[in-house]
Amino acid sequence: xxxxxxxxxxxxxxxxxxxxxxxxxxxxxxxxxxxxxxxxxxxxxxxxxxxxxxxxxxxxxxxxxxxxxxxxxxxxxxxxxxxxxxxxxxxxxxxxxxxxxxxxxxxxxxxxxxxxxxxxxxxxxxxxxxxxxxxxxxxxxxxxx
Numbered sequence: 113x114x115x116x117x118x119x120x121x122x123x124x125x126x127x128x129x130x131x132x133x134x135x136x137x138x139x140x141x142x143x144x145x146x147x148x149x150x151x152x153x154x155x156x157x158x159x160x161x162x163x164x165x166x167x168x169x170x171x172x173x174x175x176x177x178x179x180x181x182x183x184x185x186x187x188x189x190x191x192x193x194x195x196x197x198x199x200x201x202x203x204x205x206x207x208x209x210x211x212x213x214x215x216x217x218x219x220x221x222x223x224x225x226x227x228x229x230x231x232x233x234x235x236x237x238x239x240x241x242x243x244x245x246x247x248x249x250x251x252x253x254x255x256x257x
Contacts, residue, residue, distance in 0.1 A: 130257070137251035139176025144247020145240055146170035146179045152234035153181065157191075164188055181231065194227030 150170045157165050167185040172178070183192070200220040202208050207216035 133252060133255050133257065134248070137248045137255075139172050140251035141244040141246075141248035142172045142176050142179045144250070145238075145243040146172065146181060148238045148243040149179075149181050149234055149240075152237050153183075153231055156230035156233045156237075157183070158228055158230070164191060183231075190225060191228050192231060193229075195222075195225045197224040198222050 147170070150168060153168050154165050157168060159165050164183060164185045164187070167183045167188060168181075169184065170179060170181045173180060182188075185191075200208065200222055202218070207218055208220060209216040
């Protein structure tokens with residue numbers, strides 16, 4: 113059995129409009145997804161001083177086809193990935209000292225820091241396809257679809 117489909121001028125115009133609206137709606141979907149990821153990352157990040165939490169940001173690039181979620185605090189990577197044991201030496205002085213320390217020391221053997229992968233936990237908690245779809249659908253609804 114053979115089926116034929118003829119695209120009428122009206123259907124062609126509708127398909128063309130839908131394609132254009134979907135292309136323009138992709139950034140809306142990505143923005144929705146990033147907003148959900150950013151909100152969840154803020155909830156998952158450790159909040160000792162709030163510097164790390166306040167540094168979490170996101171943006172859409174590449175015509176809406178790429179989303180970037182990042183933390184700009186200088187130590188964010190160390191918190192997220194952890195650190196191996198390492199020696200801390202003074203940079204400009206002969207010894208290290210800090211409030212509450214017993215006395216100045218020439219070096220500190222730091223035991224390392226356990227990883228706290230807050231971005232990974234955020235991505236695990238967000239239903240990314242649904243979040244993207246919601247943003248795209250909201251855009252299409254505003255366009256009358």
